[in-house]
Amino acid sequence: MKEKIFIAAHHYQHADIVKQADLVADSYRLAVEAAKSDAKYIVVCGVRFMAESVATLARSDQMVIHPNPRAGCPMADMVAVDTAEKAIEKIRGITGKTPVPVTYMNSGNAMKALTGRMGGSICTSGNAKKIMAHYLEGGAPILFMPDRNLGENTALALGLGKDDLAVVSRDGSEITGARPDTRVFLWDGFCPIHKVFTVADIEEMRAAFPGINITVHPESLPEVVKAAGLSGSTEGMHHQLRDAEAGSVWGVGTEIHFVERMATLFPDKKIMPLRPSGCVNMILITPEKLAASLKAIEAHERDGSPLETVVVPEAEREDAKAALTTMVRLTDA
Structure with missing residues (x-):
């Protein structure tokens, strides 16, 4: 039975x-590599958009299971197709040109589909620079x-x-700082985990540990990224480290x-959080929820019991897949 199940965790x-x-x-490797598995069942231990991305790329004979559908992403919920179209x-109207969407992986499948329909690409924090450069x-x-x-x-x-930048309000109704030659329009969404880090956090840690290396996620405020000196995607x-x-x-x-986990994996270095900041949605995937998903798969295999799977609407699948495969193509180029 184990060879039929592939467990992917963020x-x-x-x-x-x-x-x-x-x-x-x-999120990049989860989407790309999990769907390459030969397993019949892919259990995605992450938030909802990750499971949707795997389901979009998975084969028709594979089933994707999300142990807790309540595990969403606040950032992904900050944009919707209707507000983006607005x-x-x-x-x-401002530029005389149709913008190309570059949509972060941290988005719902309907947004990925919109991106694909308009010839844009999904990106992650690890490949955003390469993909943005391509469209620029x-x-x-x-x-x-x-x-x-x-x-x-x-x-x-x-x-x-x-x-060169302008900011779009989260309801899509207002754009500040825009000119006809604006290069990048930034949706005003954010990650609650990474927005909490401050320059003061960095200064305090450097005062306590002279010579310390500071690295932050690029979802942090620009002044924090600048003060840190180093930044990187999760994989980066x-x-x-x-x-x-x-x-x-x-x-x-x-x-x-x-x-x-990095501190445990690499005990030859001293690794500390800049400040404790946890994702309240990721922790909704508990060992008990994972065990329940595995038992549900076993029951489905044994007697055909109903199995709740992640289903991507067919109307969205091909467009979302196009946006995801464009990301892979541009990343690998």
Whole structure:
């Protein structure tokens, strides 16, 4: 039975979930690699949009199970198709051009489908720079959704200035700072986990631990990313800490379960959270919920008992898949 089940867990999951997983990864690798499994059942231990992405890329003979459908993502809920379409019309009116959507993986499947229909791409914090650069070369304005900080940090890293950016309100009705030549329109969404980190946190940690290395997630405020000096996606941070010099000291600005697990994995370094900040949705995937999903699969195999699976509407599947596969193509290019 085990060979029929593939358990995929996000890096933010509790250690008790991680130790049961066949794959532990960020949202990019979860979406791409989990669906490559030969398993009949893919159990996604993460938040809802991650399970949807796996279901979009999975084969028709695979079933995707999410142990707790209540585990959502506040950032993903900050943008919807109707509000995005409202903003797109406003941007057309300002620039005379149709913007290309670059939509963060942390979004619902309907938003991924909209992105695919409009010839845009999904991105993650690990590949946002490469994907944004690709569309900037094309000359059309970019509508980056839904995380403002990731979009701004990425644009600044590519050499754009503040004057090249405008901000779109979360209801799509207002755009501030826009001009006809604005390059990137930033949706005003945010991640509650990463928005809490401050420059003062960094200053206090540097005062307490002279010579410390500070790295933060690019969903953090731009001034925090600048003050830290280092930033990285979840997978990128994992590599930073893995490859760091033995005996080095690190302050890490991201989800607390990830930081605690890195400290356990790499005991030859001192790894501490910049401040404790946990995802209240990730912890809804408990060992009990995972066990219940596995028992439900066993019952389904045994006697055909009903099994609750993640179902992507057919009307969205191909467009969402197009946006996801564009991401993979541009990332691998």
